[in-house]
Amino acid sequence: MIAFLSVFLWAVNAIFLKEGLVGSNSSVFNWVRFSFALLFMPFFRPSAVWWQLVLVSLFWNFINFNSFVLGLDEGLSITKATAIYQTNAFFGLIFCFLLNKDKLSRRGLIGMTISFFGVSIFLQDGWQDLSGTISELLILTAGLSWGVGFALMKKFNIKADFGNLVWLSFYAFVFQSIFLAVQGESITEFITTNTLLYASLAFFLGSIAANSLWLRSSQYYRVSTMTGLILLLPILTGCFGYLVYNDHLTTYELVGALLTLAGVVYNSGVKIQDLFQRKAKAI
Numbered sequence: 001m002i003a004f005l006s007v008f009l010w011a012v013n014a015i016f017l018k019e020g021l022v023g024s025n026s027s028v029f030n031w032v033r034f035s036f037a038l039l040f041m042p043f044f045r046p047s048a049v050w051w052q053l054v055l056v057s058l059f060w061n062f063i064n065f066n067s068f069v070l071g072l073d074e075g076l077s078i079t080k081a082t083a084i085y086q087t088n089a090f091f092g093l094i095f096c097f098l099l100n101k102d103k104l105s106r107r108g109l110i111g112m113t114i115s116f117f118g119v120s121i122f123l124q125d126g127w128q129d130l131s132g133t134i135s136e137l138l139i140l141t142a143g144l145s146w147g148v149g150f151a152l153m154k155k156f157n158i159k160a161d162f163g164n165l166v167w168l169s170f171y172a173f174v175f176q177s178i179f180l181a182v183q184g185e186s187i188t189e190f191i192t193t194n195t196l197l198y199a200s201l202a203f204f205l206g207s208i209a210a211n212s213l214w215l216r217s218s219q220y221y222r223v224s225t226m227t228g229l230i231l232l233l234p235i236l237t238g239c240f241g242y243l244v245y246n247d248h249l250t251t252y253e254l255v256g257a258l259l260t261l262a263g264v265v266y267n268s269g270v271k272i273q274d275l276f277q278r279k280a281k282a283i
Helices: 002-020 026-039 050-073 078-085 088-100 106-122 134-156 162-183 193-218 223-245 251-268 272-282
Strands: none
Touching (some): 002 050, 002 193, 026 050, 026 162, 026 193, 050 078, 050 134, 050 162, 078 134, 078 223, 088 106, 106 251, 162 193
């Protein structure tokens, strides 16, 4: 499923965000990230109405990414940050129901409950290490703004074409420029080779590739199925944390990962016998 690939890319992108903050400023990093849209906007026109893109970009890009990166900058690990961030699955369901009157299926709610329980077990040890509330509130704000942005995308029926994605980043670049001006931050002081490298990767992998796959999937699958997949995000980042930062997985994390996966499979409505039947047909 391309929606799963989108979540996978977001997990990889979390590492790019963490690495990009080394020797840089979170606000400047996002400014550089969004600035790559300037390279493409003269050649690609959006299919969506401009004010709809502005409104979506305010929540989906500007508030979302700034809150998340600021949370990382406060010292949270990518696994703990994405564990809090996966509350966006619930915010997405709630705002899609409020703004679009999307139905909440019983299977979806049960599957998400199982997955959320799995994530809680996955973080049984990690929750005790969380210090302070500012970083947690920042990540929670990111999840909330993601949910609003996703619901608005569904409401406005914004397509996953390259022009829309580029101009979403461009409007975020405008917001970010105003934000930096108000802060009085020096841009050149914090731009390094490391910043340019990881900001470009975050733009192309996160803002373009992952978002494109996510929007395409949202046209074919239920909201509950889509948002349920997001609960895999802390599991994937935990695995990447083990591979990249040598973070070891505990028994709680392994059990939690299996429960989360079970909830996602149940949520998606995939039956085991169907998998074998498809395999048999393919043979």
